[in-house]
Amino acid sequence: MSIVVHKYGGTSVGTPEKIKNVAARIKKVRDLGNQVVVIVSAMGHTTDELIALMQKITPEPDPREYDMLISTGEQVSASLLAMALQSINCPAISLTGGQAGVQTEDIYRKARITHVHLERLQKELKTGKVVVITGFQGIDSKGDIITIGRGGSDTSAVAIAAALKADVCEIYTDVDGVYTTDPRIVKEARKLSFITYEEMLELASLGAQVLHLRAVECASIYGITIHLRSSEKEDQGTFIEEAKKMEKKEAVRGIALDENIAKIGVLKVPDKPGIAAKIFTALANEKINVDMIVQSIHSSGSLADMAFSVERPDLKQAVEVAKKVAKELKAENVVADDDVAKVSLVGIGMVSQPGTAAKMFETLSNEKINIQMIATSEIKISCVVKREAGKKAVQILHKAFGLDKVS
């Protein structure tokens, strides 16, 4: 008997009718002889409605009370789904995160799950019941209700799957998988059958809307395969899993475009140990998230140029911080530009295929797309280009690396 873990997002349980559809799907899986655990999000816009109600009381709620309030949405959808299952003769029980043994850190609104106590869950499974668990929440050491960050139900599902040693955690959503790139940019974009955890994390901008990244991180730690798929169709979606399970022949697996960036350069800094630390500590103190960091060697030998990218809304503040530090460091000047976009190739196979970067640069060059910044990791190459060239870059790279062809 296999243990199957399903997770359904807010859209998938958005109406009583949709809840009944989900129940019918779950019943089929159970009737095949599986033990089934289901994690649910709050129905549709429930969480937003609770927040709107809260705003009428206070704009700055106490985090503990916020969790107490916001966790009710999942309790509603979980009990309704259990009722829907029972009404089609499928034994079921709903459990809150706390009842299901989901233990978290003692931090409100964004705790991490520390442990899943399985006693109650396993007891209910043994009686043949489908166990429906409220996503996005657990309890802390005081017994307080704790939420784990917006979108956290994915992480709940993976953590519970890991604790149960389930083979797969099926995450049902309103898209049918992970694509080689955004299908709105490249119409030949292809659904990937498989992708590694690392690739999924690097493709954040493709995946963040459909999958909570902490869920991927958690799955990679515990070796849980995530099957990301549509709650409307029966088709297979994308399996997110360990590299060793996968074919590696394609060096490049996906292409991401990020138009929400801006670049800053601190130029001609006298090259001494500690200049990078000074700049990025100052930015971190202001809670400014830095993405790419590039330090190049300046022709003068005793001077360095330091370039980095930030999220576009942070540009103004980041420039102020950079100017202040530049003065201390006696840098010549600070330049900034938000008319840029970042194009990234991601693929775990790139490690063993050194020609990928060269091919990327050549492809862009052939189309007269100028590269302003380059950063590389073992499984990702990112280029900053002029903003207007971003989509074009994705399209030609998608073709050049054969992502439009079924492998």
Add this chain to the structure above:
Amino acid sequence: MSIVVHKYGGTSVGTPEKIKNVAARIKKVRDLGNQVVVIVSAMGHTTDELIALMQKITPEPDPREYDMLISTGEQVSASLLAMALQSINCPAISLTGGQAGVQTEDIYRKARITHVHLERLQKELKTGKVVVITGFQGIDSKGDIITIGRGGSDTSAVAIAAALKADVCEIYTDVDGVYTTDPRIVKEARKLSFITYEEMLELASLGAQVLHLRAVECASIYGITIHLRSSEKEDQGTFIEEAKKMEKKEAVRGIALDENIAKIGVLKVPDKPGIAAKIFTALANEKINVDMIVQSIHSSGSLADMAFSVERPDLKQAVEVAKKVAKELKAENVVADDDVAKVSLVGIGMVSQPGTAAKMFETLSNEKINIQMIATSEIKISCVVKREAGKKAVQILHKAFGLDKVS
């Protein structure tokens, strides 16, 4: 430092604005140096809305899942009230029934509270926080969420007040107290300053809409004074408490009219031991609630007449049961009438004032109101009269017993 327990019903916390008003009232009480515990119902029609949503899934929900669903309403109002308190600089924390240590029987939807574990509650009170607790719910031995019957928040409040040995449990509602009779029938109806538990229970038809009767029962067991009052005004309401604390000079304290009854007579039954048992066991087996039971002596000596009243909607079924039993008992016939009303005088002082019944009958007689059935207990006299005479009976009795005069 006193412990003060407040309970606010759904209407009193029906909107964010009303929640803020309640918070302001609570802060004043705390600022006087009291330890304050607040029990809240769900906002306005939340519970009904959850039930309507549920009906779209299934008309017959599992009781456990029903409790899981329905208990979320109080969690929303409790967290919002805690936030409202915090936003006006009044330290506060919300607790679910389970977190507050409210232990119930292992019965869904209608459990009784068995114990209140005070550890967490007292810990929070010691830090100076107002503790806001979800009414209407607790947890059972398995840690499942259990509700205690519609309107159960009053009982939650009294049970928590009893556990904390609070002097008074203040129940805030949308009426300002208990009246000598329904003010819609008698415009001179007067708010009672005090009433005993027993009187309140007997005045069920006056009080049921404003106060859960199990709360009164619980208060009488633990000697908790209930102060029933308006959440809109600062005026004192009605204190419901032990007889010994009260002046007893008024024999009659209140008059209730029940128009939702019907009477049935099983006539000329051969008088043998066990006939009453036969009739009322048969009715109980059909879950028919019997109110008044009157057995009179028949002139024949060897025959008895048995009369009783039921709730009007149960009449048809009750007659069928009565006819069946009548046949077995060889009774002559069964008569039924739903064109009746019951008028009851209630007062703990009646025990020591034997003229009350006579005065009641004479008053009705003077107005040519015919009495069809009489039943008496130590603190209540009920007469069944023609339905159209019910209101008139209440009006003349209210005047005759001086209930319109401030004592």
